[in-house]
Amino acid sequence: MNLQDLRYLVALADCGHFGRAADSCHITQPTLSAQLKKLEAYLGVILFERTSRSLTVTSQGAPILAKAREVVAAADALLELARREGGVMSGPLQLGVIPTLGPYLLPTLLPLIAERFPKARLVLQEDLTGNLLAALKAHRLDGALLALPLADDDLACEALFDEPFYFACAKSHGLAKTKTIDPAELADEKLLLLADGHCLREQTLAVCGQIGARSDAADFRATSLETIRQMVAAGLGATLLPALALSKDGLCIRPLKGPPYRRIGLVWRKSFPRQDDMQLLAKTIKAHLPEGVRGV
Numbered sequence: 467m468n469l470q471d472l473r474y475l476v477a478l479a480d481c482g483h484f485g486r487a488a489d490s491c492h493i494t495q496p497t498l499s500a501q502l503k504k505l506e507a508y509l510g511v512i513l514f515e516r517t518s519r520s521l522t523v524t525s526q527g528a529p530i531l532a533k534a535r536e537v538v539a540a541a542d543a544l545l546e547l548a549r550r551e552g553g554v555m556s557g558p559l560q561l562g563v564i565p566t567l568g569p570y571l572l573p574t575l576l577p578l579i580a581e582r583f584p585k586a587r588l589v590l591q592e593d594l595t596g597n598l599l600a601a602l603k604a605h606r607l608d609g610a611l612l613a614l615p616l617a618d619d620d621l622a623c624e625a626l627f628d629e630p631f632y633f634a635c636a637k638s639h640g641l642a643k644t645k646t647i648d649p650a651e652l653a654d655e656k657l658l659l660l661a662d663g664h665c666l667r668e669q670t671l672a673v674c675g676q677i678g679a680r681s682d683a684a685d686f687r688a689t690s691l692e693t694i695r696q697m698v699a700a701g702l703g704a705t706l707l708p709a710l711a712l713s714k715d716g717l718c719i720r721p722l723k724g725p726p727y728r729r730i731g732l733v734w735r736k737s738f739p740r741q742d743d744m745q746l747l748a749k750t751i752k753a754h755l756p757e758g759v760r761g762v
Contacts, residue, residue, distance in 0.1 A: 469541055471505045472534040473604070474498055478514065479531050480600045482521050490601055539737060542605050546739040555583035555743050562591045562598035562610035566666045566691055567730060570710035571611070574756055582750060594663045602735060609734035609744050613665045622736045624748035627759040628727040631673060632712060633720045634695070635704040642718040649673055649722055658694045658703040661687035666728075670706045673726040709758035729762065 474491060478498070481487040488495040506513055513527035523531055563572065572590070579588060591598070591607060601607040603620070614625060633647040641647060641655075652674045660667045688694045691711050698705050699716035708728060712719055732748045734741075755761055 467505060467508050469538070471501060472538050473606075474501050475505065475513065475531060475534050476538055476604050477606070478502065478521065479523055480604045484521065486597075490597070490604070490606060538605055543737075543739045555746055556585040558587045558589050559740075559743065559747075560589045560591070560606065560608045562593060562601060562607045562612075564595055564598070564610075564612055564665060565592050565689075566660070566664065566708065566711065567611055567613075568592045569691075570708075571756065574754075575751065578750065578754055579747075595665045596663060602733065605735075608738060608740065609732055609747070612731060612733050613669065614729045614731040616731075616733060620736060621733050622738075622741075622744070623731045623733040624745065625729055625731045625762045626748060626751050627755050627761055628729050629708045629710060629759045630725045630727045631670075631706045631708060631722055632725075633704065633722055634698050634707045634712075634717050635720075636699060636701040636716075637718045638701060639704060639718060641704070641720065644720060647720045647722050649724070649726065652704075656703045658688065658697050658705045660691070660694070661689055664689075666691075666708070669728050673706060673722070710756060712758065727760070730759075 474487070477487040477491050478484070481490060484495050484498060488498040491498065502513070509530065511526045511530060512524055513530060515522045515524050568590070576588065579586060591601065593601070595612055598607065598610045598612065599616075599618070602610055611626075614623060616623060633641065633652070635642055641651065644651070655674070657670065657674060659670055688697070691707065694705050695707075695711075695713065695717065697703060706722075707719070732744060732751070734744045738744065752761060
């Protein structure tokens, strides 16, 4: 038994699925399954109850899992203590980011971090909110840039900025001549949305769904904003875009009354040893906000 075996155990418990856990650990599913069997044989305990659809920690496995989490956290703390000998914002920092933010914020953030903190090395992972939170809790990430709020007593967060939403449609669209869109006007609009699991989908529905917006365009679920942008430009529907993702190429962009917005924050574990680094990263981002967002 070694530390990596315990990391696999924690990943399986957090993901509840062999395939997702294997992906998060960057190994194959058969390898993960084999390692779990070896660990169970070594401990003499069945750790998970397996079915074709679920993976559940057994009553015997629960206290072992809890101790494994403590061991992994202690090992990470030891590693971070060694890294901190190089000073604040020194060494690798594992940072997650949601896909609807990464392509638009990172091109300005990364050069800034490289200039301000040359000893730091950001290691980035782009994924859906749920997967990033699982990786954060499993100590595979140090922090993440996410949409707030998040309800988790084990996590600390620092709000960074508010990002307004805009209505985007083709230039031939009936609302293209309206200078400012009232969300009530979208009640019967055909909206193109991201697939389930993207927090931006839920945020869009929160803006429009309250007043009965038809979110359906039901046969279409995109996995990227760029796909939606091209579909909108082709006149196949309309959508809401966050400010950093705006592009006028082929689109008509209109502000919304209010305006509605999403709040972006930096999130990390309260137990993370490098609290000062996370606070400094948040402070740096807030001091150099990109155009189109509002500080908080």
